Amino acid sequence: MLRKRLQWIKKDDKLIQGEGVESLSEAELRQGCRERGMLGVLSVEEIRQQLQDWIDLSLNHRVPSSLLILSRAFIVSGKLKPEDAVRATLSSLPDEVVDTIFVTALPSEDPVSERRRKLEYLKMQEELIKEEEEKEKEELERMKESKAREAKEQARARSLEKREHLCEISRALAVLASAYIEFYNSMVEKKRPDGEKDVIKAYRAAREGIDHSSEVSESDAVLST
Known part of the structure; x- marks a missing residue:
C-alpha cells in the first residue's frame, strides 16, 4: 500500500513538472503539499516554492519520495533548505538504511559504476544473511541443549518418583503380610480342638x-x- 502511494506521488511529480507548478491553483498547491507531508498553511508563494523544491529534488536529483517525506520533519523543525534537510535526514538514519537507499533508489549516471555498486550491496546483504543464519543456528543449538538437559532432568525426576512409589508399595505389602501372618496364627489357635x-x-x-x-x-x- 505504501509502495503504491509513493509510486503515485512520483507519477504526480512528473505530471506537475510537465504542466508547470505555476499552472496549479491555490487549492491544488495546498493539496499537493499535504499529499507530500508538507504543511499547506503558508502563503501561496511559499507553498508553490515548497512544491517546486520537491519536484526538483524528486525528478532532477532523483531523491526517493520516501526520503523526501522523512526530510519534512527537519524542514518544519529547523527551517532548513530542502537539500540540507535531505542531508540531515540521511545522517540521522542507520548506515544500513542509507546504503539501501543509495543502491536501490538512487541510480548512477555511469551504468558500470551502478552495477558495481549493486554487486557490492548484494555481497554485503549475502554476508549479513549468513551472519543471521549462523546466529539462528547457534540459538537453535542452545535451545536443543537446553531442552535435552530439561528432558534428562524430567526423566530423572520421574525415575526417582517411580522408585519412591515402589518403595512405598513394598513397605505397605510388608506391613500387610505381617498383619496377615499374625491374624492367621491367631485364627489357628482359636480353631485348634481341646x-x-x-x-x-x-x-x-x-x-x-x-x-x-x-x-x-x-x-x-x-x-x-
Missing part, C-alpha cells in the same frame, strides 16, 4: 520324662563304676 491341645501337652510331658529318666540312668552308671 483334645489336640491335650495330646500336645501329654507328648511334651512324656518327652520331658524320657529325657529325665535317661539322665538318671546315666548318672547311676557312672556311680557304679
Whole structure:
C-alpha cells in the first residue's frame, strides 16, 4: 500500500513538472503539499516554492519520495533548505538504511559504476544473511541443549518418583503380610480342638520324662563304676 502511494506521488511529480507548478491553483498547491507531508498553511508563494523544491529534488536529483517525506520533519523543525534537510535526514538514519537507499533508489549516471555498486550491496546483504543464519543456528543449538538437559532432568525426576512409589508399595505389602501372618496364627489357635491341645501337652510331658529318666540312668552308671 505504501509502495503504491509513493509510486503515485512520483507519477504526480512528473505530471506537475510537465504542466508547470505555476499552472496549479491555490487549492491544488495546498493539496499537493499535504499529499507530500508538507504543511499547506503558508502563503501561496511559499507553498508553490515548497512544491517546486520537491519536484526538483524528486525528478532532477532523483531523491526517493520516501526520503523526501522523512526530510519534512527537519524542514518544519529547523527551517532548513530542502537539500540540507535531505542531508540531515540521511545522517540521522542507520548506515544500513542509507546504503539501501543509495543502491536501490538512487541510480548512477555511469551504468558500470551502478552495477558495481549493486554487486557490492548484494555481497554485503549475502554476508549479513549468513551472519543471521549462523546466529539462528547457534540459538537453535542452545535451545536443543537446553531442552535435552530439561528432558534428562524430567526423566530423572520421574525415575526417582517411580522408585519412591515402589518403595512405598513394598513397605505397605510388608506391613500387610505381617498383619496377615499374625491374624492367621491367631485364627489357628482359636480353631485348634481341646483334645489336640491335650495330646500336645501329654507328648511334651512324656518327652520331658524320657529325657529325665535317661539322665538318671546315666548318672547311676557312672556311680557304679
